[in-house]
Amino acid sequence: MSAERTRHRICSVDELEPGERILKTVSDREIGVFNVDGKFHAVANYCVHAGGPICEGRLSGMVTAEAGEWEWDWAREGEILACPWHGWEFDIDSGEFLADDQYRLITYETEIEDGTLYVVLGGA
Amino acid sequence: MATQDRLRSIADLDVVIDADAHISEKAEQLVPYLDEPYKSMFSGGDKESANVAKPGYPKDELFRALGGKLQWEDVSTAEAEMEAMERFGLDHVLITPTLNLYLPIFSDERYAHALSKAYNDFVVAEFLDDGPDGFKAAITISPLAPDKAAEEIDRLADHPDMVGVIVGSTGVFPPLGDRRYDPIYEALEDNDMPFVLHGATGSFTSAHPFIKRGMKSYGELHVLSHPVTQMFQMTSMLGQGIPERYPDIDIVFQEAGIGWIPFTMYRMDNEYEKRRSEFPTLRKKPSEYVKENFYFTTQPMIEPKQSKYVAWFIEMFDGTDSLMFSTDFPHYDFDTPEELFNMIRNHFGAEEVQKVFGGNAAEVFGIE
Ligand code: FES
Numbered sequence: 433m434s435a436e437r438t439r440h441r442i443c444s445v446d447e448l449e450p451g452e453r454i455l456k457t458v459s460d461r462e463i464g465v466f467n468v469d470g471k472f473h474a475v476a477n478y479c480v481h482a483g484g485p486i487c488e489g490r491l492s493g494m495v496t497a498e499a500g501e502w503e504w505d506w507a508r509e510g511e512i513l514a515c516p517w518h519g520w521e522f523d524i525d526s527g528e529f530l531a532d533d534q535y536r537l538i539t540y541e542t543e544i545e546d547g548t549l550y551v552v553l554g555g556a
Numbered sequence: 557m558a559t560q561d562r563l564r565s566i567a568d569l570d571v572v573i574d575a576d577a578h579i580s581e582k583a584e585q586l587v588p589y590l591d592e593p594y595k596s597m598f599s600g601g602d603k604e605s606a607n608v609a610k611p612g613y614p615k616d617e618l619f620r621a622l623g624g625k626l627q628w629e630d631v632s633t634a635e636a637e638m639e640a641m642e643r644f645g646l647d648h649v650l651i652t653p654t655l656n657l658y659l660p661i662f663s664d665e666r667y668a669h670a671l672s673k674a675y676n677d678f679v680v681a682e683f684l685d686d687g688p689d690g691f692k693a694a695i696t697i698s699p700l701a702p703d704k705a706a707e708e709i710d711r712l713a714d715h716p717d718m719v720g721v722i723v724g725s726t727g728v729f730p731p732l733g734d735r736r737y738d739p740i741y742e743a744l745e746d747n748d749m750p751f752v753l754h755g756a757t758g759s760f761t762s763a764h765p766f767i768k769r770g771m772k773s774y775g776e777l778h779v780l781s782h783p784v785t786q787m788f789q790m791t792s793m794l795g796q797g798i799p800e801r802y803p804d805i806d807i808v809f810q811e812a813g814i815g816w817i818p819f820t821m822y823r824m825d826n827e828y829e830k831r832r833s834e835f836p837t838l839r840k841k842p843s844e845y846v847k848e849n850f851y852f853t854t855q856p857m858i859e860p861k862q863s864k865y866v867a868w869f870i871e872m873f874d875g876t877d878s879l880m881f882s883t884d885f886p887h888y889d890f891d892t893p894e895e896l897f898n899m900i901r902n903h904f905g906a907e908e909v910q911k912v913f914g915g916n917a918a919e920v921f922g923i924e
Contacts, residue, residue, distance in 0.1 A: 482892050492625065516626060517888075518626075518890070519622055519626045
């Protein structure tokens with residue numbers, strides 16, 4: 433991203449409790465901001481598969497299988513964002529698509545200052 | 557490959573027809589349209605007990621919606637279908653059923669026939685007669701009583717928005733080359749209607765029980781369900797000479813993607829060449845019937861990173877003459893027009909792309 437670095441207010445920090453999300457339009461982009469156990473993640477509401485509303489998808493965990501183990505498990509609850517359209521699963525922190533790391537969601541930095549939550553666009 | 561002008565944007569398409577637009581009809585919505593005795597049977601009794609509360613379509617243990625990761629949108633009303641049309645920029649939709657694709661695996665052919673009639677009347681009353689001009693549908697039949705299915709085709713074929721006949725193709729047994737289905741083919745011919753075949757993963761439990769039991773997840777099963785269904789039916793129809801016996805019927809295979817088409821037809825050519833005396837009805841190679849009589853909806857597009865491979869598949873069966881764009885919305889593997897458009901626009905000329913997005917469907921279904 434080469435454009436100039438700009439900062440945009442999303443809400444006050446107390447308005448977004450752990451487990452909650454908020455969807456905002458910021459300089460013509462729809463961005464979802466998630467509070468996952470006190471850590472904030474900002475993601476463009478545009479799935480890299482076919483443009484689905486990724487930020488409306490279920491944020492939950494993933495099914496895992498340890499090498500050599502017969503039983504499967506559920507892990508990383510709260511960190512995996514699934515697209516409601518075709519089910520592509522992404523790591524909400526890195527934006528990485530779990531089935532192919534050539535794809536990733538557009539994510540943004542967040543900042544907190546004086547109890548206000550911002551997303552940062554451009555300038556990276 | 558054509559080198560004439562290319563289409564640059566999806567806005568250049570004259571018309572977009574979705575040749576497989578599902579509605580998600582609910583069993584309870586059909587009850588008021590059921591003939592007796594089924595209507596009364598489903599109107600009383602203990603609502604908690606499964607088969608009294610609503611017609612009993614089959615169920616299985618598969619995690620269709622991935623525990624809520626997938627949103628299974630409800631398109632059970634005309635309004636919801638209109639929203640889908642707007643969302644994807646569709647001019648016409650061929651409305652296809654969801655639950656009523658399961659009719660071939662019912663045990664009772666009377667009951668399956670009654671449900672097909674109720675579903676058709678529901679579609680006419682709640683979608684076609686009230687909906688926008690873009691709504692078209694196919695008459696849904698149960699193959700279990702072919703004479704009754706033929707009556708159902710005759711009953712509704714004059715409806716201006718009923719533009720074809722559809723059967724759930726998973727579980728039609730014996731497969732559709734069998735002579736017991738002649739009444740259906742005759743009704744199709746008399747009424748000049750295309751025959752649409754659509755598989756259903758949920759029917760595998762009884763249609764192909766070993767495949768269902770061997771596949772441990774919906775994903776594993778779904779790799780096979782649609783193409784295996786369509787290969788099974790197409791092989792039977794070709795082997796028994798359906799396109800030779802009924803040359804005027806256009807046959808449309810839905811929802812199996814495109815990869816299986818060249819594979820099946822060239823493999824069948826190979827058998828025909830080596831074992832011709834087992835196919836005495838045929839007057840030419842199976843692949844030639846495929847190119848002339850058979851049509852295919854596009855979804856789900858296989859998605860190799862290089863679109864040239866998709867183009868090669870399409871060229872192998874002259875696909876720009878027979879493919880019809882489809883979304884399959886609202887099912888989880890739906891395609892958007894953009895996905896298909898971006899995959900083919902650099903490989904085919906403007907006219908060919910226009911045919912895939914609307915021209916072929918308009919011709920087969922008589923949509924103006
Ligand atoms: S648009 Fe998100 S998975 Fe397809």
